[in-house]
Amino acid sequence: MAKLYFRHGAMGSSKTANALMVEYNYYERGKRALLVKPKIDTRDGKTVIRSRMGLEKEGIFVEDLVEMEDSEIKKYDCVIVDEAQFVTKEQVEFFTHIVDDLEVPVICYGLRVDFKHELFEGSKWLMAWADKIEELKTVCWCGKGANCNARIHNGKVIYDGEQIVMGGNETYVSLCRKHYLEGNLGNNEKKEM
Known part of the structure; x- marks a missing residue:
């Protein structure tokens, strides 16, 4: 059964590297995973998804994903969303459609909170609707967990x-x-x- 995942962590918790590794794991097993990110994130080039470690791969924009036909989405074994904190409530609702109606898992990676320690819109709705929520850990300079x-x-x-x-x-x-x-x-x- 497909699920909606939200894997969140503070800056530097290897969210994007994790997303790229999961995509590669699908590829290694002869499966297709679709990498997506919101249009607002153009730091690394139009549709490039790049980790701080230097791993990178082309993807598409979330905004283009929601325009795709269901039959096109069903060709993928998984949808992987990077920078998911920037998605809208409507886009999270679309992720639930992909999971519930198309039976394709959606794995979202993003920040839970902003620099004021307040939820982002995408994170808020992923926290509400995700089937599975996981924290990716990183540490503060003092050695305690950083969130x-x-x-x-x-x-x-x-x-x-x-x-x-x-x-x-x-x-x-x-x-x-x-x-x-x-x-x-x-x-x-x-x-x-």
């Missing part, structure tokens, strides 16, 4: 601003809740931008 995505500006943690600002290690760092609330970057101090 906060701190936004950095001028070497300091900031708590105000637009919810979505694309960036990587130069803009975000994962911290445990204590160090996030303290604004303590420890040995992860970022250079002035």
Whole structure:
């Protein structure tokens, strides 16, 4: 039976690398997995899905997936969504259609919360509707589990601003809740931008 999965983790928890490895596992077994990401994420090229480790593969946009005919989607053994925090409620509803009606599993990877520690729209609805929710772990500079995505500006943690600002290690760092609330970057101090 197909399921909707939400695999979430803070920045640096290898979400994209995991997504690419799962796609490769399907390929190795002679199966087809479709990689997708929201249009808002164009950091690595139009439809390139790239991990910080350098793994990458072409995919399609979520917006194009929802325009596909059901018969086209059924040709795939799995749909893998990267940066799922950026999808809309309607797109998560479409994922449930793929799972429930087309019987194709959908595995979503993304952040659970933003730099203010508030849910993204996509994450909110995946938390509500996913059949299976899993946390991918990463650690704070202190060694505790990190579940906060701190936004950095001028070497300091900031708590105000637009919810979505694309960036990587130069803009975000994962911290445990204590160090996030303290604004303590420890040995992860970022250079002035």
